[in-house]
Amino acid sequence: MAARFEDYVATRSVALQRFAYLICRDVEDARDLVQDALLGLYPRWASVVAKGNPDAYVKRSIVNAGISKWRRSGREHPTDVADLGDIAPDHAGSVTDSEVAWNLCETLPPLQRAAVVLRFYDDLDFSAIAGILGCPEATARSHVHRALTRLRSTLIEGSDD
Known part of the structure; x- marks a missing residue:
């Protein structure tokens, strides 16, 4: 587990973007979801790491943001x-x-x-x-x-x- 936020982003960002893409099926939206989730994680980094699972936190943020975006757009595929x-x-x-x-x-x-x-x-x-x-x-x-x-x-x- 990366102890520093920068190390975490460097090692996990590609996998998180793949995950976000599977949630929203759009490359640009996936990048935005990951970026927003990481921006939300940064100020809480110490407490999230203390709880032991930053991936769960980020993935939950990605899912929640994806659902919010889907609700706002009202579109289905x-x-x-x-x-x-x-x-x-x-x-x-x-x-x-x-x-x-x-x-x-x-x-x-x-x-x-x-x-x-x-x-x-x-x-x-x-x-x-x-x-x-x-x-x-x-x-x-x-x-x-x-x-x-x-x-x-x-x-x-x-x-x-």
């Missing part, structure tokens, strides 16, 4: 579910599985998307997810469960099987 059935299993088309997965994740509400990213990208357990999202562990489980249910139903609706 709809996915054309009809296109999901056109994907060939051999990846011959121009759409890859990862693009489909991200298009589907963009349809999730921000807290559910954040919970899925924390669970499957950061490989965190539910108690860690709850700590970052600032909710009880059962709520973190519920966010992930509801997100997966929604993703499954969207895939089933979009398939011809």
Whole structure:
């Protein structure tokens, strides 16, 4: 763990930007979210480090700011579910599985998307997810469960099987 704020930023900023990108799916917005989170962390650095997990603090700031931005803009990124059935299993088309997965994740509400990213990208357990999202562990489980249910139903609706 970096003892100095500058060391923390130097070692963690790229990973934090990747995390923020997974939350908002926009490179510039991700940079802004990380910068704002680090600006908020700087005056609290000593107390956050004393509590032991600056990453959790920053990730929570990123998620909260991403949700606030989403609420202010009121925009959602709809996915054309009809296109999901056109994907060939051999990846011959121009759409890859990862693009489909991200298009589907963009349809999730921000807290559910954040919970899925924390669970499957950061490989965190539910108690860690709850700590970052600032909710009880059962709520973190519920966010992930509801997100997966929604993703499954969207895939089933979009398939011809």
